[in-house]
Amino acid sequence: MRLIKTIEDMDLGIDAPRPAAYEERQAARAVVFDGDKNVALLNVTRKHYHKLPGGGIEEGESIEAALRRELQEEIGCSVGNVREFGVVEEYRNKFALHQSSYCFIADVVGEKRAPKFEADEVVDGFEPEWFSLDKAIEILENETNIEDYEGKFIRLRDLTILKEIALQ
Numbered sequence: 001m002r003l004i005k006t007i008e009d010m011d012l013g014i015d016a017p018r019p020a021a022y023e024e025r026q027a028a029r030a031v032v033f034d035g036d037k038n039v040a041l042l043n044v045t046r047k048h049y050h051k052l053p054g055g056g057i058e059e060g061e062s063i064e065a066a067l068r069r070e071l072q073e074e075i076g077c078s079v080g081n082v083r084e085f086g087v088v089e090e091y092r093n094k095f096a097l098h099q100s101s102y103c104f105i106a107d108v109v110g111e112k113r114a115p116k117f118e119a120d121e122v123v124d125g126f127e128p129e130w131f132s133l134d135k136a137i138e139i140l141e142n143e144t145n146i147e148d149y150e151g152k153f154i155r156l157r158d159l160t161i162l163k164e165i166a167l168q
Helices: 063-075 117-122 133-142 149-166
Strands: 005-009 023-033 038-044 049-051 054-056 078-092 098-110 126-132
Touching: 005 149, 023 063, 023 078, 023 149, 038 063, 038 133, 049 133, 049 149, 054 063, 063 078, 063 098, 063 126, 078 149, 098 149, 126 133, 133 149
Parallel strands: 005 078, 023 098
Antiparallel strands: 023 038, 023 054, 038 049, 038 126, 078 098
């Protein structure tokens, strides 16, 4: 997959020293369109930002299998017409984490069902919401006062992905 962007602490105005080594994490996420051409965002209500659905790839799991599992869990949807889009690399110095997010575009197939959030997602107040692509970009553009370290990376990553898709 093509590299969309590399994000480091300095890109967010954060001065955090580079660790001696990074833990590696791979994730899959998608811009999912429904029949009305709206895209799914997760409102992380307790941390005051939105994000694209997706998450970590478990050991022995393929990227696409992880993507489909995460979309079922987080937005309650099955997807079809899954297309590779690119990868975003993140170097989160504070957590000594290097994350590769494999990004896709997909379409909802069938009904939207209730999500099945993990315990930490419930604690963070995840709520799925659907917006036009332009509105989703506007929402992320306006979330400029995120205090959560991880949220700062997520906002820039997902805003970059949405803007790239809007250019197509």
